[in-house]
Amino acid sequence: xxxxxxxxxxxxxxxxxxxxxxxxxxxxxxxxxxxxxxxxxxxxxxxxxxxxxxxxxxxxxxxxxxxxxxxxxxxxxxxxxxxxxxxxxxxxxxxxxxxxxxxxxxxxxxxxxxxxxxxxxxxxxxxxxxxxxxxxxxxxxxxxxxxxxxxxxxxxxxxxxxxxxxxxxxxxxxxxxxxxxxxxxxxxxxxxxxxxxxxxxxxxxxxxxxxxxxxxxxxxxxxxxxxxxxxxxxxxxxxxxxxxxxxxxxxxxxxxxxxxxxxxxxxxxxxxxxxxxxxxxxxxxxxxxxxxxxxxxxxxxxxxxxxxxxxxxxxxxxxxxxxxxxxxxxxxxxxxxxxxxxxxxxxxxxxxxxxxxxxxxxxxxxxxxxxxxxxxxxxxxxxxxxxxxxxxxxxxxxxxxxxxxxxxxxxxxxxxxx
Amino acid sequence: xxxxxxxxxxxxxxxxxxxxxxxxxxxxxxxxxxxxxxxxxxxxxxxxxxxxxxxxxxxxxxxxxxxxxxxxxxxxxxxxxxxxxxxxxxxxxxxxxxxxxxxxxxxxxxxxxxxxxxxxxxxxxxxxxxxxxxxxxxxxxxxxxxxxxxxxxxxxxxxxxxxxxxxxxxxxxxxxxxxxxxxxxxxxxxxxxxxxxxxxxxxxxxxxxxxxxxxxxxxxxxxxxxxxxxxxxxxxxxxxxxxxxxxxxxxxxxxxxxxxxxxxxxxxxxxxxxxxxxxxxxxxxxxxxxxxxxxxxxxxxxxxxxxxxxxxxxxxxxxxxxxxxxxxxxxxxxxxxxxxxxxxxxxxxxxxxxxxxxxxxxxxxxxxxxxxxxxxxxxxxxxxxxxxxxxxxxxxxxxxxxxxxxxxxxxxxxxxxx
Numbered sequence: 001x002x003x004x005x006x007x008x009x010x011x012x013x014x015x016x017x018x019x020x021x022x023x024x025x026x027x028x029x030x031x032x033x034x035x036x037x038x039x040x041x042x043x044x045x046x047x048x049x050x051x052x053x054x055x056x057x058x059x060x061x062x063x064x065x066x067x068x069x070x071x072x073x074x075x076x077x078x079x080x081x082x083x084x085x086x087x088x089x090x091x092x093x094x095x096x097x098x099x100x101x102x103x104x105x106x107x108x109x110x111x112x113x114x115x116x117x118x119x120x121x122x123x124x125x126x127x128x129x130x131x132x133x134x135x136x137x138x139x140x141x142x143x144x145x146x147x148x149x150x151x152x153x154x155x156x157x158x159x160x161x162x163x164x165x166x167x168x169x170x171x172x173x174x175x176x177x178x179x180x181x182x183x184x185x186x187x188x189x190x191x192x193x194x195x196x197x198x199x200x201x202x203x204x205x206x207x208x209x210x211x212x213x214x215x216x217x218x219x220x221x222x223x224x225x226x227x228x229x230x231x232x233x234x235x236x237x238x239x240x241x242x243x244x245x246x247x248x249x250x251x252x253x254x255x256x257x258x259x260x261x262x263x264x265x266x267x268x269x270x271x272x273x274x275x276x277x278x279x280x281x282x283x284x285x286x287x288x289x290x291x292x293x294x295x296x297x298x299x300x301x302x303x304x305x306x307x308x309x310x311x312x313x314x315x316x317x318x319x320x321x322x323x324x325x326x327x328x329x330x331x332x333x334x335x336x337x338x339x340x341x342x343x344x345x346x347x348x349x350x351x352x353x354x355x356x357x358x359x360x361x362x363x364x365x366x367x368x369x370x371x372x373x374x375x376x377x378x379x380x381x382x383x384x385x386x387x388x389x390x391x392x393x394x395x396x397x398x399x400x401x402x403x404x405x406x407x408x409x410x411x412x413x414x415x416x417x418x
Numbered sequence: 419x420x421x422x423x424x425x426x427x428x429x430x431x432x433x434x435x436x437x438x439x440x441x442x443x444x445x446x447x448x449x450x451x452x453x454x455x456x457x458x459x460x461x462x463x464x465x466x467x468x469x470x471x472x473x474x475x476x477x478x479x480x481x482x483x484x485x486x487x488x489x490x491x492x493x494x495x496x497x498x499x500x501x502x503x504x505x506x507x508x509x510x511x512x513x514x515x516x517x518x519x520x521x522x523x524x525x526x527x528x529x530x531x532x533x534x535x536x537x538x539x540x541x542x543x544x545x546x547x548x549x550x551x552x553x554x555x556x557x558x559x560x561x562x563x564x565x566x567x568x569x570x571x572x573x574x575x576x577x578x579x580x581x582x583x584x585x586x587x588x589x590x591x592x593x594x595x596x597x598x599x600x601x602x603x604x605x606x607x608x609x610x611x612x613x614x615x616x617x618x619x620x621x622x623x624x625x626x627x628x629x630x631x632x633x634x635x636x637x638x639x640x641x642x643x644x645x646x647x648x649x650x651x652x653x654x655x656x657x658x659x660x661x662x663x664x665x666x667x668x669x670x671x672x673x674x675x676x677x678x679x680x681x682x683x684x685x686x687x688x689x690x691x692x693x694x695x696x697x698x699x700x701x702x703x704x705x706x707x708x709x710x711x712x713x714x715x716x717x718x719x720x721x722x723x724x725x726x727x728x729x730x731x732x733x734x735x736x737x738x739x740x741x742x743x744x745x746x747x748x749x750x751x752x753x754x755x756x757x758x759x760x761x762x763x764x765x766x767x768x769x770x771x772x773x774x775x776x777x778x779x780x781x782x783x784x785x786x787x788x789x790x791x792x793x794x795x796x797x798x799x800x801x802x803x804x805x806x807x808x809x810x811x812x813x814x815x816x817x818x819x820x821x822x823x824x825x826x827x828x829x830x831x832x833x834x835x836x
Contacts, residue, residue: 057509058510
């Protein structure tokens with residue numbers, strides 16, 4: 001008996017008609033010798049409604065907004081949305097004549113740590129649900145939630161349903177985890193910017209991880225990390241294709257399963273960036289630790305860091321980037337400690353974007369960076385900062401040139417569809 | 419440590435402002451030496467919304483509408499509403515600085531039989547929740563639901579939250595169960611009909627049971643039966659009085675706690691009645707069993723039955739009443755078996771009402787019926803059928819005279835407020 005895990009997000013189960021279509025898709029995947037588990041989100045809009053109620057009752061600044069002392073009951077409120085969807089999908093499947101039942105987290109159980117509103121799955125007991133699946137009963141499981149060892153309800157934080165699905169697939173030793181979403185796969189870049197963007201047939205976990213954390217919102221980062229660690233093949237595909245019609249999607253899989261390795265698989269971008277420049281920073285050991293320690297304490301998520309010598313002796317310049325929403329906080333933190341740290345000037349620039357090229361083929365290829373810089377230079381785009389990893393090169397540029405840069409790079413690496 | 423159970427219905431928790439008021443009411447009842455548990459319904463309208471979704475997914479004629487094979491998942495869907503309210507009230511109480519936590523049915527657990535959509539509570543394990551209450555933490559429990567021995571979710575059917583509250587009070591050996599509702603107590607009759615209706619300070623379980631089953635919709639019948647069986651004092655009071663203001667309500671209690679026993683405590687009425695007359699029924703042993711057996715098989719809820727001799731020898735006439743919604747079905751059942759049973763004529767009259775006087779004092783008083791008949795005769799109201807129990811006399815009359823009859827009886831038994 002093989003097992004398949006399928007996951008449907010909030011838009012895919014947004015009303016009873018869509019739930020009926022999901023039931024038909026599930027029915028089309030159920031085969032003799034293959035059991036199916038389905039992870040579902042709350043119906044679109046439902047989690048927002050529940051979050052609003054929880055904030056109304058608990059007060060702004062509490063709940064999952066600040067004071068963690070309220071988060072256990074916040075989780076009780078917001079987790080109800082997925083329970084509703086599990087029952088509705090079970091009903092829709094039975095209406096098709098298929099055996100199905102819902103499994104709430106406490107019935108399985110799916111155990112998490114006690115970090116309410118942002119919990120992590122620690123264990124899934126697969127014995128009962130696995131036996132039921134193998135007996136041919138389709139299992140419907142609410143995503144995004146679990147219970148603690150003390151049997152309190154937890155939620156995993158927004159987007160947690162992808163992680164639930166991958167964790168369940170790992171626990172069930174499923175052949176694959178199919179994530180149905182409102183796009184039909186992972187593309188070489190954003191098709192809204194580059195009309196010739198192509199759907200990738202396969203992508204490695206490492207590449208997907210870089211794409212996910214760069215803001216290509218197809219899969220939640222944690223779910224890709226987990227799939228990578230547990231070696232769960234994940235397929236991303238469309239939930240709006242009629243059951244039976246071709247729907248190959250993109251398979252996220254181990255690198256060694258990708259035969260034709262592209263040098264660059266995709267071009268990603270993020271406009272949610274800000275650049276902070278610190279001029280005339282005292283140049284002595286520990287100053288960087290001091291600055292970035294203070295930023296970390298203030299929950300500023302620092303990304304790129306570039307250090308350079310200043311004109312004055314004993315001084316240096318520091319440039320770093322962070323999400324745009326953290327920019328003012330970052331500047332305030334440095335400003336408050338300016339005397340202590342020894343910083344002459346602080347500049348914040350918010351109209352910047354990060355453009356990245358990603359590809360496992362980079363590891364064995366030289367000249368990838370040169371192609372990137374040449375392509376950007378050719379369009380007259382100035383690079384403000386550079387960061388690299390083993391399979392990624394990111395540059396910070398003026399936000400006004402984002403689309404131009406993405407199109408230029410997509411062509412330069414020969415990713416355009418014929 | 420004494421314990422108090424409080425229950426708030428859907429209207430009382432209809433939005434976050436009302437939930438905040440409920441939190442203030444709960445806070446005002448919590449005292450040193452007294453622990454509190456609160457049973458809550460789903461927010462007003464929420465259960466209807468969930469029922470509609472379940473029917474949309476499972477199909478009309480399934481779910482709690484017919485095929486019991488769908489009812490387990492119907493219960494999964496509709497039980498989510500109360501879970502939301504438990505979390506919201508816990509948040510609202512914590513916002514007031516009070517220790518509170520929600521207890522889902524599976525966390526307590528509250529066990530029921532497996533009759534999905536109309537389950538009955540079989541056991542409540544009070545150890546954990548009781549210890550938490552005694553430690554000063556306010557316990558918030560979702561009404562209307564439980565789990566089976568197989569750990570599936572069940573619901574108790576509409577109005578089940580009152581039953582949940584009384585069952586929890588019994589399990590916790592609570593001093594009292596306070597049912598907060600949209601009226602401020604139990605009245606001698608419907609105040610919309612009789613302006614001089616008075617709130618009763620106390621009423622016996624037996625009287626309340628007659629009132630509840632007669633359609634005075636203050637408490638759900640099953641909850642009163644349970645309170646009677648377990649000797650739980652139940653207080654009915656208003657949830658719309660500001661905390662701290664006088665709110666005595668009505669205490670439903672054992673008969674021996676009522677010192678001043680009224681001959682008649684209240685006048686009830688029901689317009690949801692139909693009268694079926696069978697003329698010329700063959701008069702032989704077993705004919706009544708035949709007729710009412712067939713009606714029972716068709717789920718017709720027969721109330722009053724009056725038998726009288728017909729003019730022809732060997733024939734009798736039979737009159738019975740049933741809820742108006744069952745009238746056509748009742749007539750069809752008899753019509754279909756007319757030849758077999760031997761019935762000459764079937765007449766259905768739907769414009770009838772039942773008016774009843776209830777009082778434990780009747781047991782020791784004579785002349786109660788005479789007062790009733792005289793009062794009705796004085797107003798020229800014709801009695802079409804009579805039924806009596808130990809503490810109740812009901813008459814069937816033309817529905818047009820309902821208000822007149824209720825007012826006349828309220829005066830005749832000296833129930834009018836000064």
